[in-house]
Ligand SMILES: Nc1ncnc2c1ncn2[C@@H]1O[C@H](COP(=O)(O)OP(=O)(O)OP(=O)(O)O)[C@@H](O)[C@H]1O
């Protein structure tokens with residue numbers, strides 16, 4: 001599969017679920033298969049959005065301010081990185097996108113879900129796309145890999161790994177709510193969201209990720225086997 005077509009993949013999950021561990025490896029496998037890949041993250045991905053990231057991760061603020069800053073960062077990211085990359089035919093791999101806002105600010109902080117949906121429509125309105133109902137098309141990931149793990153196990157993994165930021169230091173009950181927010185988003189878009197069982201050793205999680213890319217015709221079975229063989233895993 002050497003031809004490259006636009007494809008937007010987001011990675012989601014509670015803090016410590018294992019997204020970052022697998023994104024770069026998937027990017028390597030996709031590049032080896034001939035795709036041009038842009039690897040990015042939210043909040044962040046542009047100089048302005050990275051400055052907003054520093055604020056939301058480290059400064060106390062209200063849920064409304066937090067949600068607005070997430071969407072402000074997202075709009076800049078869409079305008080300057082994601083849309084141009086998709087237009088040029090690159091694959092975009094994004095560590096978190098709008099599902100995180102629904103899960104963290106909506107389910108976690110208790111911010112109104114319908115207001116978030118309005119902001120989503122405003123911020124992700126495509127410049128030239130038209131939806132079936134005649135309204136502006138909404139930019140959404142084509143595929144979302146949701147790394148699902150219990151908050152208890154995620155906290156244990158994170159405790160061994162690093163000093164927590166403002167979100168990572170939330171209690172397990174907060175992450176139970178965030179996890180339910182992800183489940184709600186998946187129920188609303190089951191064709192887009194693929195659940196990855198993260199409560200597995202790294203090798204098995206990696207295989208689930210590669211198989212998801214195969215199911216979306218981004219990798220052939222041979223390319224998946226090669227990627228697994230390259231890390232000494234079973235094909
Ligand atoms: N399958 C696994 N089994 C055990 N530990 C794992 C597994 N996958 C990742 N880890 C470890 O768990 C920790 C958290 O993983 P990682 O940083 O990938 O999570 P994350 O979802 O990106 O978190 P965050 O969203 O907070 O950045 C890391 O120390 C990582 O090495």
Ligand SMILES: Cc1cn([C@H]2C[C@H](O)[C@@H](COP(=O)(O)O)O2)c(=O)[nH]c1=O
Pocket residue numbers: 015041042043070095096097098100101102104105167168
């Ligand atoms: C996009 C987005 C992110 N968050 C939170 C989730 C995480 O705790 C941090 C980002 O840290 P990571 O280590 O890069 O995953 O931000 C959020 O609350 N809302 C969002 O929309």
